[in-house]
């Protein structure tokens with residue numbers, strides 16, 4: 394279930410299959426137990442355009458190991474069986490989903506226990522068939538909103554998103570930054586005019602301080618590259634514990650001060 398009732402709301406991105414699928418499952422479980430509200434389970438893709446170097450490398454490693462969409466669905470099911478109530482979003486580019494078949498994919502995602510789907514390069518203006526497949530399977534479609542989008546696009550993105558809407562804090566690619574983008578708060582406020590669902594902010598969020606700042610104006614923070622970089626430098630056997638500890642520091646350090 395997608396809920397951000399325990400502040401600060403936290404969405405944790407993992408590239409499935411890096412370092413391997415069993416470790417991905419265990420890291421997701423550790424992240425949930427440490428306070429992650431939603432896991433974004435990334436299907437590794439050979440041509441990840443929107444991704445910065447850290448996630449690109451993770452995708453390459455996972456693809457090189459032969460990780461396929463079917464395998465990621467299986468891992469999703471394992472995470473769901475282990476933790477009934479956490480939110481799970483399947484995260485992919487459009488191409489692998491189209492190859493799988495949109496309707497078959499939606500059915501399989503539901504059967505795998507996912508709550509929702511985010512397709513990075515799916516644009517809301519062309520989402521008719523996708524939205525229908527999501528609706529038919531009771532899955533939440535999550536769309537990305539960029540600071541460069543005019544109001545009428547933000548409105549369509551907000552109104553068609555379920556579970557939450559994803560605000561991209563800055564133009565460009567994923568990756569950690571020392572400073573949060575200055576116009577991130579403006580984008581969240583613009584989206585909030587239109588959104589009935591929570592607004593999550595991602596891109597460049599990597600520290601408990603960032604999470605705390607974001608919690609002041611958005612419903613949730615998305616952390617991707619900082620997690621994936623930690624996974625990259627940690628031996629597989631230690632990765633679930635390391636991810637759990639990092640997520641706990643984000644959740645606790647991100648708490649609003651009273």
Ligand SMILES: O=P(O)(O)OC[C@@H](O)[C@@H](O)c1c[nH]c2ccccc12
Nearest residue numbers: 406443567568595596597616617618
């Ligand atoms: O890596 P960052 O800067 O922490 O941002 C989250 C991001 O990685 C995750 O949500 C994501 C992974 N791949 C993407 C592609 C497009 C948009 C978002 C994403």
